[in-house]
Amino acid sequence: MTNRLSAEQRGDLVQALLPEAAGLVTAVREESQEEITARLRGMSHYELEVAAVILAAMVDPDRDLGEVFAWVSFDEYGDPLSRVTPSKRTARDLQSTAVPRGLGVDEVAVERALAGDRLPLNQWERSLAVDRGIRRGMDYDLVAERLGMEREAVKRSWERSKRKARAEGRYVPKQQVGEIAAAA
Template identity: 55%
Template sequence: MSEMTPQERGDLVEMLLPQAAGLVVDVHDGSAQDIQERLRGLSRHELEALAVVLAGLVDPDRSLGEALRWVDFDERGEPLRRTPARTVVAVREAASAMPCGRPSVRVDEVAVSRALAPGGGEVPLNQRERRLAVQVGIRRGMTHAQVGERLGMSVDAVQRSWERWKGKGLPVRSVA
């Protein structure tokens, strides 16, 4: 959206407000199919703009609990138990606690699991995913050679990565 003029951005927002409102209603009262149908007709550019419009509808100084008060069930349809730590934090505070940056530097844990799976083929991993894959592979009991083979790394590179991580004393995330 940065290549658009202010007038073009304003026109796009005006065009997407009904879609944003419709998506809000679909999420609250509709079905997964309703949501899919609404989003299916939008281009990637429009979807990105829609995310910005929806974010503009949220007050960042409200607590997460207030923002999600209408949600009273979990992903399995079971009644939701709210935890005070999650409900008191403001949206703005939760955002500052989240890592931000380019999607390319985020970790795709599914890709990490696939890369470590037998016969998983060559799964492209970024640097952070490769580091995580080494940690997870070793923690799963794989040898340095097995991890290296699955990730396309030398045994020495796997050992160096593992030793650097152990030397930092940081916890290793688990990937199912």
């Protein structure tokens, strides 16, 4: 989407489209369907893509969906809701686990990245690399360095990986990170 732009150009684009994205946030809550449609039709395809990214950046994917949608007081027909059911699910829980076409996992790139080669990895490859690295006994800092990530991002990815593995009945090491390598 914005790969051909410099960091400064991307920043300028976000600043230019932030009012449109904020206007859409307000419109969804306060305007009619026709007014929302008119807003969207007034934006180019490219502007819509950038606005979607801006709006996604505004949402914490680990926040309870009940909190995220707490402002919704009506159903799909516009009728008032009698009650809002609290949810333990998050946006992250709802995301599709399917890999979009053309964005498969390059196993060789994952292995080379873990070995120290600086390669661009997509999100599925990064998740797999974090999982493999930690399971092999690499600590958070080493995995972060090899993958060009922040330590906290590696920790969050590993926690998600463990939750998913447990939910699927797969093995998760019992040792704490850092103790796995010492056990060998």
